[in-house]
Amino acid sequence: MRAFLSALFLASVSFASAQSRVDDLLSKMTLEEKIGQMTQVTLDVVLRPGVHIDTAKLKQALETYHVGSILNTAGHALSRDQWKELITDIQKEATGHTRLHIPVIYGIDAIHGVNYVLGATLFPQEIGQAATFNPELVRKAADITAYETRAAYIPWNFSPVLDLGKSPLWPRMYETYGEDPYLCKTMGAEAVKGYQGSVSGAIDKYHVAACMKHYLGYSYPLSGKDRTPAWIPDRYMREYFLPSFREAVKAGARTVMVNSSQINGVPVHASHYLLTDVLRGELGFDGVIVTDWQDIKYLHDRHHIAATQEDAVLMAINAGIDMSMVPYDFSFYTYLLDLVKTGKVSVARIDASVRRILRLKEELGLFALPVPHTEDYPDFGSEASRQVSLQAAEESITLLKNNNAALPLKTGARILVTGPTANTLRSVDGGWSYSWQGDVNDALGAGHATFLDALRKKLGSDHVVYADSLSDALSAAAGVDAIVLFLGESSYAENPGNIDDLDLPFEQLHLAAELAKTGKPVILVLAEGRPRIVTSADAVAAATLTVYYPGNEGGEALADILTGDVNPSGKLPFTYPRYANALVNYYRKFLENGNPDDQHGFHPLYEFGSGLSYTTFTYSHLRLSSPVLSGNGSLQVSVDVQNTGQREGKESVLLYTSQWYASISPDVKRLRAFRKIDLQPGETKTVTFALTPSDLAFIGDDNKPVTEPGQFTIRIGDQTVDFTYQSSRSAKPSEGRL
Incomplete structure (x- = not known):
């Protein structure tokens, strides 16, 4: 205890010293220098051809406009040596030639590994990480990403994406942790902790500042198209979209990036309500808003x-923006300077933002060491990090169907590999990989295996036949034991990923139908960033797996699963729709189930949480510590899980609750807790969860969390048990873990 108190005292002293240094520096700054700190430009602004700094352009940015932040890459991934040259030149100018020697804070989108640095470890995209249902693994991946980002001399990561992946049409769904608020907030908070390494205080040289994206409601546009309007009632927003940001703020996230679109006709960048009243006032966020x-x-x-x-600058700054990603010019600086000089924006408002920016730079240690030492990062791109990526890919891949034990493949089986996603790293890594669109993955990711490469290596080239056309595939099918058909999507990011039809292209579905006619078992592998409609292909498949975008080790992971060397354990982090016009999330309202005579109710292809194994798990003895949850007490929920199959396997135990009746129509069920366990054949483990009234809360008609007395059902696997919640009062808003 003495050691803990001593460490706490030292931390408080350090924090006070940092605050004092920031306040002292702020007091010495001119108005122009302050506004420059709020200005962020892209790297291209200060470059000359050949990815080298243009000294004159850099001087203009840092000495004339006092720019405080630079971001992005020059079109595609660079080597560590190139990053060192760029960052060193920038920081030498900032700390050596500007009046107050304030370092630049450099930011990058390192969303599944430091994807703009050659040789870095690339993990599954967030949607795949969510499918692992393994928070510890998510935190470990974030920790490695932070290390490798800092090894590239960059201290600020625009990640994690905390948007709720509710709409399969939205092209950024693969960047999310799925459709469920509890899963999203749990995984997001672990990512923040992994990136930053600390909930408060200084961030060490092996970690980076996290950035929560994209506050708020960005992921649910009415049209499904990126950066188009959303219509989301405030109560609904707080129930489903706000929880992940609330949890990330609790986890200590230092920065947040704002939703590019608008909600109910109000652009979020101009919303004082969302940026100041809710984010700062209710959530208590005191970091940088970019x-x-x-x-x-x-x-x-x-x-x-x-x-x-x-006027646009005036609206955004008064709404609560701290830093403008301009990013191609210095217009923001000029407009804001004029607004302050004419009294439309106060100096106090500017000081508040600049103080946050300077404090972030202080917390990251940039004043003391603006450019890290290369030798401090010997584990960049290490084998140990690769193994974590491989494990994440293995645990993410989700087996959805396995008729007649079609998988694993029989020893010595000869297979036909075909389909548009079989032989390209664009469908392994997805977007935000080596380039924004991932369109150079095959060139810059050379050395990593496509799915085809991995299967050839695993089975031997003489056991793998590859065909890249329908006619060749039909000809080759006669000589194989099974067909592994790779369908799905190539890489994309943001607006270029917009689609008008959720169905897979006709050519892909036709390929599945024709191959099925050969009589050979079809193993359907879906490599995609969102659940495209594959109902007809799934119907003719003997087995179906989704691999999402599994990252650089995804080929090896899939090969190990198809051959049975690894037992699949992923579960769907979203509901896989059966039809393009039936996009209902699993936590639907009872009305969405349909009437008894209604054939168009909730009937997805695969529901959230679906996922098979090569072994079997049996749930039994679901029990409660009490049939009644009283006041603000706790209810212990236990269930026995047995591996009743013949091989070791991992199982994600998911706990759902259903409220029978409430003042707001309740969801059919909601995920409230989960835990991933590993069981040997015949082994039984008891899994215990604790539920409190705040776990059962929902947003009431007054837009505040409330837990109402009544009857509840708990579901784990095929087990159910009921209990009653009794309380003399509602749960306080601060208690609602929403």
Whole structure:
């Protein structure tokens, strides 16, 4: 205890010293220097051809406009040596030639590994990480990502994405942790902790500042298209979309990036309610709020709520923005300087933002060491890190169907591999890999295996026949034991990933239908960033797996699963729709189940949480510590899980609750807890969870969390048990873990 108190005292002293240094520096700054700190430009602004710094452009940015932040890469991934040259040149100018020697904070989108650095470890995209249902693994991947990002001399990571993946049409769904608020907030908080390594205080040289994206409601546009309007009632927003950000703030996230679009007609970049009243006031966030790409300009250009660009800056700053990702020019600086000089924006408002930015730089240690030492990062791209990526890929891959034990493949089996996603790293890594769109994955990711490469290595080239056309595939099918058919998507990111039809292209579905006619068992492998409609292909498949975008080790992971060397354990982090116009999440309302004579109720292809194994698990003896949960007490929930199969396996135990009746129509069921366990054949483990009234809370009609007395059902596997919640009062809003 004495050691703990001593460490706490030292931390408080250090924090006070840092605050004092920030306040002292702020007091010495001119208005121009302050506004420069709020300005962020992209790397291209200070480059000359050949990915080298243009000294004159850099001087203009840092000495004339006092720019405080630079971001992004020069079109595609760079080597560590290239990053060192760039960052060193930038920081030498910032700390050696500007009046107050304030270092630049450099930011990058390292969303599944430091994907803009050659030789880095690339993990599954967030949607695949969610499918592991393994928070410890998510935190470990984030920790490695932070280490390798800092090894590339970059201290700020624009990740994690905390948007709720509710709409399969949305092209950024693969960047989310899925459709469930509890899963999303749990995984997101672990990612924040992994990135930063600390809930509060200094961030060491092996970690980075996390950035929560994209606050708030970005992921549920009415049209499904990226950066288009959402219509989300406030109560609904708080029930489903806010929890992940609330939890990430609790986990200590230092920065947040704002939703590029609008909610109920109000662009979020201009919403004082969301940015100041809710984010700062209710959630208690005191870090840096940064815009997304050009989004202050877009208040004028796209949203049409600001008559001029200067009006757009005025709206955004008064709403609560701290830093503008301008990013191509210095217009924001010029407009804001004029707004302060004319009294439309107060100096106090500027000081509040600049203090947060300087404090972030202080917490990251940039004043003491603006460019890390290369020798401090010997484990960049290490084998140990690769093994973590491999484990994440293995635990993410989800077996959805396995008729007549079609998998694993029989020893010595000869297979036909075909389909558009079989032989390209674009379908292994997805977007945000080596380049924004992932369109150079095959060139810059050379050395990593496509699915085809991995199967050839695993089975031997003489056991794998590859065909890249329908006619060749039909000809080759006669000489194989099974067909492994790879369907899905190539890589994409943001707007270029917008689609008008959720169905897979006809050519892909036709390929599945024709191959099925050969009589050979079809193993359907879906490599995709969102659940495209594959109902007809799944119907003719003997087995179906989804691999999401599993990262650089995804080929090896899949080969190990198909051959049985690894037992699949992933579970769906979203509901897989059966039809393009039936996009209902698992926690639907009872009305969405349909009437008894209604054939169009909730009937997905595969529900959230689906996922098979090569072994079997039996649930039994679901029991409660009491049939009644009283006041603000706790209810212990236990269940026995036995491996009743013939091989070791991992099982994610998911606990759902259902409230029978409530003042707001309750969801059919909601995930409240989960735990992943490993069981040997015949082994039984008892899994115990603790539920409190706040776990059962929902957002009431007054937009506050409430737990109402009544009857509840708990579901774990095929087991159910009922209990009653009795309380003399509602749970306090601060208690609602929403």
